[in-house]
């Protein structure tokens with residue numbers, strides 16, 4: 431549905447809010463370097479993060495099952511958008527923010543779901559949501575990596591709590607749009 435130029439334009443215009451919001455000094459105080467998060471998102475919307483489907487394709491693993499739900503194949507779109515675990519994370523966080531979730535992401539890819547969510551929001555709130563999408567996706571990726579590589583795992587509520595706290599750190603570091611969309615801090 432969305433062509434590469436549209437994805438690029440979207441990321442350029444809307445996806446880099448956190449990065450431009452914070453000063454250099456503030457950025458250094460953030461636990462998760464926004465530049466790293468930005469690059470992760472750039473790869474994620476292009477399906478180029480090293481999810482298990484890609485690792486299996488390269489012969490790096492034989493099991494491509496998603497470690498968050500233990501049910502479906504792990505692709506970038508699955509992990510960040512359609513996975514039942516990820517959807518519960520988003521369901522909880524969007525209720526906190528008072529944003530209506532799209533009823534079913536079935537048939538939508540990650541970027542399409544993201545664009546659908548922000549469609550009804552004001553310009554300022556769109557920027558806040560973009561920051562939230564980056565933060566949540568990054569934290570889900572970190573949880574996924576902890577499960578795959580360290581054999582540790584957080585419960586849904588632990589992860590949601592961790593994401594809320596990290597968002598609050600980002601706000602202290604200058605992510606005012608995230609505060610503006612109602613993120614508790």
Ligand SMILES: [Zn+2]
Nearest residue numbers: 496498499513
């Ligand atoms: Zn899953």
